[in-house]
Amino acid sequence: MTARHLFKTLQWGLILFCLVFSIVGGVAAERVLDVLACQPHTNPALSTCSSLTNPIALRLAPFLSAGSIVDYPFVLLRNFWALLLVWGLALYAARWADRNPTAAAALLPRPGRAHPADVLRWGVGGLFWLLLAGFIVFIFALGLPIVGNQTARTILESLGCSPGTFDPFSSPCMRAPGFWTPRLSLYVLPLAGPLLAPVWLVMGFWDVLLGWLALIVATYALKSHLSQPTRPPVRPHPSAKPLRRS
Incomplete structure (x- = not known):
């Protein structure tokens, strides 16, 4: 995969991720929780999630209690800001590698x-x-x-x-x-x-x-x-x- 293809994949993946959780965040969160077979709880002893799935489930649970579709973008930013930040840095790195192929090739063996x-x-x-x-x-x-x-x-x-x-x-x-x-x-x-x-x-x-x-x-x-x-x-x-x- 070239740097241009990687940039396009990350770009459309980020757009799709934000659109899904900004428009139908409650439905998407419910489907993901069903796939994980996970019901998060603030008390780890009462949680049905594993140590790996519990952090993800706790990030998805606020979508289920959102008042309306207007709240979904704010819930997304509050619970997935770190993921969006890392995703944005990866987009910037892929874009830089696409525009500077010589410098990018010099950094990699x-x-x-x-x-x-x-x-x-x-x-x-x-x-x-x-x-x-x-x-x-x-x-x-x-x-x-x-x-x-x-x-x-x-x-x-x-x-x-x-x-x-x-x-x-x-x-x-x-x-x-x-x-x-x-x-x-x-x-x-x-x-x-x-x-x-x-x-x-x-x-x-x-x-x-x-x-x-x-x-x-x-x-x-x-x-x-x-x-x-x-x-x-x-x-x-x-x-x-x-x-x-x-």
Whole structure:
């Protein structure tokens, strides 16, 4: 598939996805839930969904309670903004690759011609930029005031936990052990939770940030090492005479 075909596929797929859930979002959500055989619930113990299908079902459930067709576009933006953002970035990348084929071809190893060392160098470079971009997005998503609170609530709701507004710990799931719930519990505190997101980020995810930074530094060092040109060993000329010791 060429870059132009990929762009057209992503473009029409996005248009079709938005039209379906903006016009008949309730019917589409009901059909998808029937296929998944999933009935989401805020309490994971009462949910009939698996750990993989429950986040999807929780995103589709608001379409079933929408008042009218006018509410469907707003429900779509609220529940699928992350998917639409990633979809838009993929569209931009495909469009750029279509308009700049030479530059796009230079970023990818050529099959059949690429040396294994070139493939390794490209893979390590891509991993470095992926780790760096993910680190920046993670900090902005959970470290900005108010934004961190909304991100934390979105993650908790995707896990089947719906904390209260005035008393977040009234929900039994807020006291459940795990990776996310103890770290995100401070984000949903009244008043202080949305405003002190940078503090909660450091307090709750300091080990994740340190490990992530260590991976970025190690990948950057490996990328720099692989980017250095290898010098072939110097061979003496056939006509050169060996030096004699006095």
